[in-house]
Amino acid sequence: MKIKLTxxxxxxEKDVAENxxxxxxxxxxxxxxxxxxxxxxxxxxxxxVLLDGRTVNACMVLAVETDGSAVETIEGEAKDGRLSAIQQxxxxxxxxxxxxxxxxxxxxxRELIQRNPKPSVAEIKQGxxxxxxxxxxxxxxxxxxxxxxxxxxxxxxVTHA
Amino acid sequence: MIYNFRYLAPETREELHAMLADRGAGAALLSGxxxxxxxxxxxxxxxxxxxxxxxxxxxxxxxxxxxxxLIIRAGCTINDLLREPRIREAYPxxxxxxxxxxxxxxxxxxxxxxxVANASPCSDMAAALLCLKARAVLSSSRxxxxxxxxxxxxxxxxxxxxxxxxxxxxxIPAGSAGAPGDYRKLKRINGHDLAIVGVALLxxxxxxxxxxxxxxxxxxxxxxxxxxxxxxxxVAAALAAVSPISDVRCTREYREHMIQVYVxxxxxxxxx
Numbered sequence: 187m188k189i190k191l192t193x194x195x196x197x198x199e200k201d202v203a204e205n206x207x208x209x210x211x212x213x214x215x216x217x218x219x220x221x222x223x224x225x226x227x228x229x230x231x232x233x234x235v236l237l238d239g240r241t242v243n244a245c246m247v248l249a250v251e252t253d254g255s256a257v258e259t260i261e262g263e264a265k266d267g268r269l270s271a272i273q274q275x276x277x278x279x280x281x282x283x284x285x286x287x288x289x290x291x292x293x294x295x296r297e298l299i300q301r302n303p304k305p306s307v308a309e310i311k312q313g314x315x316x317x318x319x320x321x322x323x324x325x326x327x328x329x330x331x332x333x334x335x336x337x338x339x340x341x342x343x344v345t346h347a
Numbered sequence: 348m349i350y351n352f353r354y355l356a357p358e359t360r361e362e363l364h365a366m367l368a369d370r371g372a373g374a375a376l377l378s379g380x381x382x383x384x385x386x387x388x389x390x391x392x393x394x395x396x397x398x399x400x401x402x403x404x405x406x407x408x409x410x411x412x413x414x415x416x417l418i419i420r421a422g423c424t425i426n427d428l429l430r431e432p433r434i435r436e437a438y439p440x441x442x443x444x445x446x447x448x449x450x451x452x453x454x455x456x457x458x459x460x461x462x463v464a465n466a467s468p469c470s471d472m473a474a475a476l477l478c479l480k481a482r483a484v485l486s487s488s489r490x491x492x493x494x495x496x497x498x499x500x501x502x503x504x505x506x507x508x509x510x511x512x513x514x515x516x517x518x519i520p521a522g523s524a525g526a527p528g529d530y531r532k533l534k535r536i537n538g539h540d541l542a543i544v545g546v547a548l549l550x551x552x553x554x555x556x557x558x559x560x561x562x563x564x565x566x567x568x569x570x571x572x573x574x575x576x577x578x579x580x581x582v583a584a585a586l587a588a589v590s591p592i593s594d595v596r597c598t599r600e601y602r603e604h605m606i607q608v609y610v611x612x613x614x615x616x617x618x619x
Contacts, residue, residue, distance in 0.1 A: 187354065204354040204397075207384070227385045228453055229539075240426070240455040246384050247456070248377070250354050251399060294452070315539050316450025 189253040193218070194262030202249045208242075209233045211249035212259060220260035220289050224318070231317035234290030235259050241297045243316075260289035263296075272296060275334040276327070283321030291317045295331055304335050349387055353396040363403055363513070364488040366396075371510035374398050378421060379457035381449070382465045400513065409434075416521035417441075421514065425454035425462070425472075438519065440528030440549050444475035447532050450539040463499070464514045466506045466565070473500070473566035474530060474547035474558035479523040486515040493518075500565035526551035527619040531609040532560075544591070544602045546609035550574055550619030555581060557610070562589035562602055574619070582610050 190199045193216070202211055209226075212218045212235070224232030226245045233244040236258035263270045269277065272295050282288045291314065298305060298313035305313060310331045311324075319327060332338060357363040367374060375394035377383055378401060386392035400406055406422040409431055417438065419428065425445045428434055435442045448454060448462065448471040462472040463483070476496045483494045485508055494507055501507060508514060528549030534540035545560035555572040569588045572581050591602035 203351075205349040205351050207349070226388060228381055228449075231450065231452060234452055241452045242456050243381075243452050246379075246381050246453075248354065248380065248384070248397075248399075250356075251377075251380070251401070253356075311537075313451060315537070316452040 187250050187253075189250060191252050191255050191257060193257045194259060195256075204248070204250055206249045207245055208235070208237075208247040208249050208252055208257070209244035212244060212257075215249075218259055218261050222286055222289060224286070229318070230287075231290045231294065232287055234293050234317060236293055236297060239297070239300075241294050241316075258293070260292060263292060271334050272299075272330070275330040279326045279330040279333060281322060281326040281330040287317055287319040287321075291319065291327060295327075295334070298331070299335060304337060305331065307332070349384075350393070352387075352394060354399070355396060356399040356402045358402055358404060360403055360405065360486070360515070361488075363398065363400065364486065364511075366398055367513060368488045368511045370396055370398075376400050376464075376513055378461040379424060379453075381453050381457040382461065382467075406515070411437075413521055415518060416524065417519040419459045419517040419519070421458065421460045421516065423459055425449075425457050425459060426451075428459055429454070437524040438475075438479065440478055440526070440530060440547055441472075441475045441519070443528070443530040444471045444545075444547060447471055447530055447545075453539075460514050460517060463496075463517070464506060464508065466500055466502075466504045468503060468564055468566060469542045469545065469561040470566055471530070471532065471542065471545060471560060474545055474560045475528075476517065476519070477558035477566060477568040478528060478547050478549040478556040478570075479519045479526075480556075481517050481519045481523075483514050484516045484518060485509075485512045487512040491515075497568040503564045523549075523551065527617050529613055529617050531613060533605050533609075541596075543596050544605050544609070546585070546606060546613060548610065548613035548617055550617050555614075557581075557585055559585060559589055559606060562591040562606060564590075578611050578614050581614060582607050585610050 212221050222232040224230035228243045228246045234241050235244045294317050310328050373395040377397050377399045401422045406420050409419050409423045481496050483499050526549050530547045532545040533543040542561045547558040549556045553574050557569040559567040567588050591599045593599045
C-alpha cells in the first residue's frame, strides 16, 4: 500500500507492506537505524518515536497507519551537525553508556519538556516510565533533564546508587 | 516477521459495519494496536484482515453533556481522556485507573474501548467503568444495543460483542459525576506493569461500589454496600465475589490478602 508522510520534516511517498511495523519501515525500508528494536512488544521504549508530536512505540504501530502523519526520529534531533540541547545535556551528564536506549530516551524527554517545561524529579521519572535503561540506573538521565530544563539546583534530589 | 494480512481503513461507520458484516470472525479491529499487534507478532491472534477504526469519522475523542454524561468513543486514547480537564474533577476514579495503565507511550496509543473490548481480567479501565455504572454501546449494520458493564464480560478475553459488532462508545452517566473514588494496583514496579491485583472503590450517595481486576476470569463488580457498613463486611463482600488463581505473578493467597489490604485502605482514604 502506498503511504505519504513526513519524517523529520522531509516528505516521503513509499510503498509499504501492510504487515510492516513503523519500526521495520524506518529501519529496513528507509535505513533510519537510529530507532532501536528492544523487546518488540511495547515494554522497553527503545523504539520510541514521535507520531504527530506524541511519543509512541514504533514496534506497535503499523507503517500503513502513519499515512498522512508526521513522524520524528532521533535522526532529526541534531541540526546542521550540532547536537540538540537535550543531546548536549546527555553528553555532559554521561547519560549514555551502551547507548541502546538513548534514541528513545531523548525523544521521550523532548515530548516531556514540551508539555511540562519544568518537570520535578517525580514527573521526570513518570515521563520516562516507558523507557528502560539497563546501564545508568537512570540517575544521570534525570540529571540531564534537570540541566536542560534549567534546574541544576534540584540535582541534590537525585540520589546516586 | 508478521504474516500477511489484509489491512482496511474505513472512513465511515457504515463502511465499517459492512466490512464487519462481511468478514465477521475473520476480522480483528485495530484501535491502539497495543494488544492486537503484540498478539499477532506472538502468534496468539491470526486474523485474516485487520480493520483500523481510528480513521472512521466521528470516532475520535471524548465529549460531555449534562444529560447523557461522558461519552468515550472508539478512537479515544487513554491520554486523550486524561487531557480532558473535566475528567479529573468529575470522574477522579476514571482518571486514577487511566493514569495507572501501562506507560506514557502506550497511553498515547492505547484506547479505553480497546482496553475493555480486549476483556483481559487485568483491565484497569474496566475496574473504573464497573463502579461508574457505565454502559457499552455496541453497533452493527443491524443497529445499536446497550449493555451495562457488569454484563459485558463473559470470560477471559470473551465479551458479549458479536462478530459483526463493535464497541463504538462507552457512556458514563452524568449521575456518576463528582463521586469520590480511587484505584490501588499491585505491581512489581512503579509505572508500566500489569495489575497483580487492582481494586477500584467509589462512594456515592451512601453506597460503596468496587471494581476488582486480576482476581477472576473477568473484572469483578461488587455494589450495593452501604458506607455505614463496617470494613469487615465490605472486605468479606469483595472476597466472596472474587476467585483468584495462583499463577506466574503470585499466589491466590497473596492476591486475596492484598485485596483485603487495598479495600481497607480505600475505605479510609476515599472520602464521601
